[in-house]
Amino acid sequence: MSAKTAIVIGAGVLGCSVAAELTRNNVRVTLIDEAEIASGTSAATFAWVNGNNKSPENYSHLNFLGLQAHERAAAAGARWFHQTGMVQVAQSAVEAEGYERNVKNIAWPEYGARPLTRAGVLQLEPSLDAERVVGGAFYPREGWIDVQTMCHSLAEMCLEQGASFRPFESVKEIRDNEVVTECRDGSLSTYTADVIIVAAGNGTPHILRSVGIDFPLLDPHAHPDERGSVGSSVGVISTTGKVDAGIRHFVRTKGVALRPSRNGGITFSDHPTGGQWAQDDPRTWQVPQTLLERAKALYPSLKGAVTKNVALGTRVLPSDGLTVVDWVGSGAPVYAAATHSGVTLSAHLAETIVRELLTGHRDESVQSFGLDRFKERVPSEAGS
Ligand SMILES: Cc1cc2nc3c(=O)[nH]c(=O)nc-3n(C[C@H](O)[C@H](O)[C@H](O)COP(=O)(O)OP(=O)(O)OC[C@H]3O[C@@H](n4cnc5c(N)ncnc54)[C@H](O)[C@@H]3O)c2cc1C
Known part of the structure; x- marks a missing residue:
């Protein structure tokens, strides 16, 4: 699928990374958050970057790829990986x-x-x-990420390249290519794009319910x-x-x-x-x-x-503790990304997600991190 415009829901470390990667690929992004940049889980993280014997091994390897993606960003001038x-x-x-x-x-x-x-x-x-x-x-x-600097720098880069940021707008529902938000004064806005990426951390299941998806994330309040x-x-x-x-x-x-x-x-x-x-x-x-x-x-x-x-x-925890990156299979062009270890994984996942969105090629490293593995619980039409 070739997208010229995208809506990214969630301005945490994952959403900001995806928005930046889309912007680098000349996609015009609207970034929406119900609060401010890096205010969710990304505001309270230990931010240790590592692939240190996590389980299973392909998840550990995914994290090692995350570390390497941060190394590449640092070599290109990014200032947040210590x-x-x-x-x-x-x-x-x-x-x-x-x-x-x-x-x-x-x-x-x-x-x-x-x-x-x-x-x-x-x-x-x-x-x-x-x-x-x-x-x-x-x-x-290994090392640690200054997540505030990372998210704000990436968001600023997006804005400089023509993206728009809608803070304090809560996504109420997705209908086809449209995202409906509510501002603090109760007014509603509607945004349209070729593709919608939900990177809303623990808010993801609530948003995806509006397209009929039971997203497999553990209830953080349980x-x-x-x-x-x-x-x-x-x-x-x-x-x-x-x-x-x-x-x-x-x-x-x-x-x-x-x-x-x-x-x-x-x-x-x-x-x-x-x-x-x-x-x-x-x-x-x-x-x-x-x-x-x-x-x-x-x-x-x-x-x-x-x-x-x-x-x-x-923590943002899919029900098996691993990463989810996939089309949600609702019939609408909606892609979801939710994971623990999101600080480590953010830069690599952003690269693979955007490649998948723009070329249809799903990277080997994320092959086993789709929604198919939950197919008992989720309609298995992923891959729209
Ligand atoms: C205590 C702790 C320690 C951790 N330590 C590490 C570590 O050492 N290394 C590591 O790699 N990871 C670590 N993590 C995990 C990592 O912090 C998370 O995986 C990562 O921050 C998740 O980022 P995110 O962008 O997916 O979610 P978030 O940062 O939560 O961003 C989601 C955004 O979506 C917005 N949103 C939600 N619902 C809506 C809606 N309806 N409308 C609009 N916007 C919405 C929220 O406001 C939020 O800003 C740790 C997590 C915790 C809690």
Whole structure:
């Protein structure tokens, strides 16, 4: 299918990436969001870019392709991928053995993973409390994305090239080639395009219901007990104020993961919850303090650091935990993209989605990430 105009619903990391790729391919884009740029899940993410032994292997490989797409963007001048490398710190001999196995399990030599001795860890992260370090591993190609800079830069590029952005307009329904939105004052608008891409994160099922599709996304508000094994919907992302703690890499160890932040502080993610707490569990708010204490035990240089910012992120989780990119098969030219690990995957998925939209060629890397696999639940006319 050849498209000259497109509507992208959702201005998160996925929608902004798709809008930018369409714009680069001379498609005129209307980008719509019910809030602002990067205000959904993309506003509360750990943003670790990696293909580090995810399961199954083709999903891990998809993530590695995502990492490589960010590398290409950085080489072309993009300023948002901080390719610090990831240092995994073992605090016991058992952990060191486990990390060594993990390194061996990574299928691609070019990923560059390697085990580290205690001295090797301390050379990379000299501010660590040396007493705690037994060994570790290094993943030099991993890093983190400054998602706000990425989304805003991509959206700006689109606007400069003639795209339009409609913030604070909520998509109510799709009818054929038309998207109907509602503004905050209740007024309705209608937009038309050759193709419509729904990248609305957790808002995707609601939008696709209007074209008769039961989109297979887990209900982000369901209690963890009802969600099965796929994982937690809610994660806590907390950030300290500016601190020079000598932390140079993305660092993971038992009980805490941390990385430098865009404000000059340190950002933590939510390991202690283990995904078992409901969204409104008050213990959630204790997580930042727990993580900061653990980090201070590792890095004495964090003494005096305080938490400045806490965000609750709601994961976008297709019901098998993997990516969905596909035509929805409603008869209308509607394509959907929804995924966890969307920060890692965004640049690669944008390239493959836009190629598929414009040439009909479906990239090998996404062959198994269509809607067909849910055909028990979804009408299987995908591929319009
Ligand atoms: C705690 C946590 C940690 C994470 N860590 C990582 C990580 O380390 N690495 C990684 O790669 N990924 C990570 N992720 C996942 C990643 O953040 C998400 O996959 C990604 O942000 C999803 O982006 P998106 O653009 O698909 O969705 P969103 O960012 O949610 O964007 C969707 C947009 O659609 C808009 N929208 C919704 N409904 C409508 C409607 N009806 N009309 C108009 N607009 C609408 C919303 O306002 C929103 O702006 C993490 C997620 C969480 C929650």
